Amino acid sequence: MVTSDCVFCRIVAGETPxxxxxxxxxxxxxxxxxxxxxxxxxVIPKAHHADVAALAVADPGLAGDVLATAAAVAAAEGVAASGFRLVFNTGADGGQDVFHAHGHVLGGVRTGPMVAR
Structure with a gap:
């Protein structure tokens, strides 16, 4: 399902570059x-799921596809061997600002602590 008010759904549909x-x-x-x-x-699933928790419950296989894509991206971007961070923000308190499940593949630099104190 694609929702017209979701920027990531519009990217999937080719409506937003x-x-x-x-x-x-x-x-x-x-x-x-x-x-x-x-x-x-x-990294996003093409199907709309509000967050990674909802995705995992609704379609565990698709959640696995998202993880496999993240690994492929890390390899293609040259950060798999040195290390990378994969972050899924879930909900407003978790820092999610686009409510379509998505993971951030971050690499190319040594990352700091996961949560600032």
């Missing part, structure tokens, strides 16, 4: 427009 770096039948990976690291790629 994005710099796509990897695509499968079920997932799409594209560069973040406000990168937080030298490598910052968003």
């Amino acid at each position: 994005a710099t796509v770096v990897h695509e499968t039948a079920t997932t799409l990976a594209f560069r973040d427009i406000h990168p937080q690291a030298p490598v910052h790629v968003l």
Whole structure:
């Protein structure tokens, strides 16, 4: 399902431009427009799910596809061997601002602590 009020659904539909770096039948990976690291790629399921928790419950196989795409992106971007961070923000308190499940592949720099103190 694609929802017209979701920017990521519009990217999947080709209505909103994005710099796509990897695509499968079920997932799409594209560069973040406000990168937080030298490598910052968003990985989304093409089907709309509000967050990664909802995705995992509704379609565990698709959740696995998202993880496999994240690994493929890390390899293609040259950060798999040195290490990368894969972040899923869930809900407003978790820092999610686009309510379509998505993971951030971050790499190319040593990352700091996961949560600032």
